[in-house]
Amino acid sequence: MTPTLETPTTAAPAQRAVAAYPSYTAAEQAVDYLSDQQFPVEHVAIVGRGLHSYEQVTGRLTLAKAAAYNAIGGAVLGALFGWILGLFNLINPLVSALLLAVNGTIIGAVLGALLGLAAHTLTGGRRDFASISGMRADSYEVLVDETHAEHAAHLLAGPGAPGRS
Structure with missing residues (x-):
């Protein structure tokens, strides 16, 4: 009888887009703003949409x-x-x-x-x-784990958040 190795299957938490930006710098500023507001940024990802290679x-x-x-x-x-x-x-x-x-x-x-x-x-x-x-994207989304998405969306919609005039 051959022993089988079982690998634990840990699914990544579901994420939701809470904001979209035209540049990586703007998305980065949004995550930095969340960090400044004591938001747990380990639940955040920046994802480029519409990737294109360029030279x-x-x-x-x-x-x-x-x-x-x-x-x-x-x-x-x-x-x-x-x-x-x-x-x-x-x-x-x-x-x-x-x-x-x-x-x-x-x-x-x-x-x-x-x-x-x-x-x-x-x-x-x-x-x-x-x-x-290099690589470029058409837009950049800030994704947040579903359990923290509402809080992040609220912070990014508030006064003083980047991307708001």
């Missing part, structure tokens, strides 16, 4: 820029690894850590630049731009 193009990506961006990242990683490895020298850890951090910075920058050049070259011109990806 903001920040500029043209040339071989030089690809090398520079990756050189910076490589330099930071090289410095960090060099510093950490230098700390293991028990004779003179400070000098060793600084020396290895400087060497790690140089080696990391060179390797990062070379990898950036190679990666950009391998794209074959298909992606000659730099960008930042």
Whole structure:
């Protein structure tokens, strides 16, 4: 007979939308307002509705820029690894850590630049731009556990609550 593992099924409490806002910042301000009113904010969630992915193009990506961006990242990683490895020298850890951090910075920058050049070259011109990806929503709802929803709705409808003029 094989033992069976039983997993407890804990259902999340039912929630209700008590307010909707056009921006995440406005929804965040509403939750902050609830917190300021001593409301138990552990029963609150902010949910984005109508999610869309977007990509903001920040500029043209040339071989030089690809090398520079990756050189910076490589330099930071090289410095960090060099510093950490230098700390293991028990004779003179400070000098060793600084020396290895400087060497790690140089080696990391060179390797990062070379990898950036190679990666950009391998794209074959298909992606000659730099960008930042993200998510956006059409609106943001403040959801509250059903047991606390009336209180939250009352607070957010009162004078001084964000989103009210």
